[in-house]
Amino acid sequence: MNERPALDRELDSKTFRDFYYLKEELVDFCRKNGLPASGGKIEITDRIAYFLDTGKIQSPSSSRKRAAEITDIQEDTEIEPDFVCSERHRAFFKEQIGNRFTFNVAFQKWLKNNAGKTYKEAVAAYEQILEDKKKGKTKIEKQFEYNTYIRDFFADNQGRSLEEAIKCWNYKKQMQGHNRYERADLAAIWGAGS
Template identity: 55%
Template sequence: MSTRPTLSVKLTAAEFKNYYYLKEELVSFCRECGLQATGSKNELTERIAHYLETGEKLIRTKPAKSKNSPSVLTMDTLIEENIVCSEQHRAFFKQAIGKSFSFNVQFQNWLKSNAGKTYQDAVIAYAQILEAKKKTTTTIDRQFEYNTYIRAFFADNKGLKLEDAIRCWRYKKGLPGHNAYEKSDLEILKS
């Protein structure tokens, strides 16, 4: 088994992208090298790869936040452009929907793409999103490689335990290349 190299400026961009690193490792590397350390795991990965390849420090510009955030939210309030899912919004939705409310990715995307509709429309959309989630398997975004691996592992190995899946994941992420589950990963369980 090859050992995953420590994330450092000695790596090439290709070597870096060939291994799995935790977001915390990416943030730490960015801070050490004076790179912007905010953003998604995918953004950090691309920023580091660019830096390792060119030596250039990319700066991510944030989209303009909504300046027209209403001071009071009601069911008739219109959803603002560039909505930011704030604590004010969370409190409103918890009151309207219930304590179980949480900002899931699908709902956040719905809010961002439906400026001008009412918060009543948002409450209805939230219920529809939850209902749809019960009927379909949700897509796991690319940055959640661990979750994707674990789901694929159990789809292929119904009788095994989470400890087995985690052991295979730890083995897999230490190897160069992709981190997708493969049947051959089960070899580590035999040792």
């Protein structure tokens, strides 16, 4: 099977995982089948795969615990477990880093994985993340397959347009298997005059 199947209850989880579906399609499937539709794309995908395998509904992960209240954040304050970005945190980081501060994905991940470290260490980590980004050392997370594909397309095809990259992406995501860029994906634009 090479053509992407419709996302329905008859699909087995292996076939489901072999094809690319938009988050909106996953959420729609969840709503139609009584599954919780909250969470990130990876979490929803796992929930649907479990449902397709077992017919059972899996509850959303309980990782959304209430964050500990921090009344006054100082440099030596420890990062709390189950960190949640808040206006209080944003105000602290803007005061330390300046108005250029944003809760980017890499920094949020660092904060969630480094409970017990100090906010002073968090400020240093933020600066390092920005430095790595400037040097092109950042890794695009799995849930951002489109971004990874487009970046890899341009790395291999300088001078090509975004329209061509998107054409190749749309071609690739309809195929069974992984969604990483391959030179063979250029077949999607060869017919249009390369």
